Amino acid sequence: MRASLRSSVISVLISIHKGAPVNKTKFVRLLLCAVVAAGVTGLAQAKTELLVYTAVEADELAAFKKAIETDYPDLDIQWVRDSTGIITAKLLAEKANPKADVVWGLAATSLKLLADEGYFQPYAPKGVDKLDPTYVDSAKPPVWVGQRAWIASLCFNTVEAEKLKLPKPTSWQDLTQPAFKGHVIMPNPNSSGTGFLDVSAWLQMWGEDKGWKFMDGLHENIAQYTHSGSKPCKMAAAGEVPVGISFAYRGAQEKTKGAPVEVIAPSEGVGWDLEAFAITKNTKKLDAAKKLADWSVTLKANEMYNEGYAVVAMPGVAKPVPNFPPDIAKKMIKNDFQWAAKHREAILAEWSKRYDSKSEPKK
Incomplete structure (x- = not known):
């Protein structure tokens, strides 16, 4: 209600209280205006x-x-x-x-x-x-x-890697080398969309047999599977682990904030x-x-x-986007969303059977 209208209504009410004569027609009009104004205000505030x-x-x-x-x-x-x-x-x-x-x-x-x-x-x-x-x-x-x-990528902590004398990984297969044992974190695909797009991409790129064989080798070097797609990159940025399998947005964000990480799009192709x-x-x-x-x-x-x-x-x-791998769009696989959706539950069940023992506890 506008301040002037509110003031007029209050003035009339005070007059009534004191027993002073009041123009009833004017008072009714004021009240009607007040009701309408309050209603309009209420409508304006309704969400x-x-x-x-x-x-x-x-x-x-x-x-x-x-x-x-x-x-x-x-x-x-x-x-x-x-x-x-x-x-x-x-x-x-x-x-x-x-x-x-x-x-x-x-x-x-x-x-x-x-x-x-x-x-x-x-x-x-x-x-x-x-x-x-x-x-x-x-x-x-x-x-x-x-x-x-959102696109898969590696977050590679150059400072921690130098301490451990780790080579810079340029491919997914590099992560199965013995040197990386216990130095890689990735998301659990059951809880993380980033984890699922990785697993789906590996199976689409290499087929079921080679895809699961790669994941068997990778599992040997995994320190832990997280329930967040961004957490592996955050951990790499903080120096808790040299390599985090994550996605480019989070890697770029951490690098922009000053973390000693390189954001790498593996050479074979990346899921998205x-x-x-x-x-x-x-x-x-x-x-x-x-x-x-x-x-x-x-x-x-x-x-x-x-x-x-x-x-x-x-x-x-x-x-x-600052600190994105410049060639990452060219490495995006031809993603079959229909296939991924259709086989999602079977893929997740097989992954859990093979690898869930290294997953972090659920909150």
């Missing part, structure tokens, strides 16, 4: 709360929330954030009664798996036609839409996955969810995606 499940790195979420709510002041984004595998498992557990309104920034392989379960509401965001169709579900309208790619979004089926906030979807394909959104990731869905937007 629709969207529960959004995400695997986007925690240090990026505040900026995304601010940008989204600046463009859509009627939205209140409430993130539920965890690693890809944990979020995927949570969504599957809630399948009978989904709680999220939108799944945003989750691996496309996970979204394909969930889409097969009938989890999502198809929707073509305004402007989706401006994206590279490679990064958008082929259904019409699409069930999911890609945002940006898309961060993507989809609207949960039967959400009671469909209009608000569509607004978030529309925002997520805008030029502004893609420019924000590019602040940390070198490959985004909108052509012509991406600029080089």
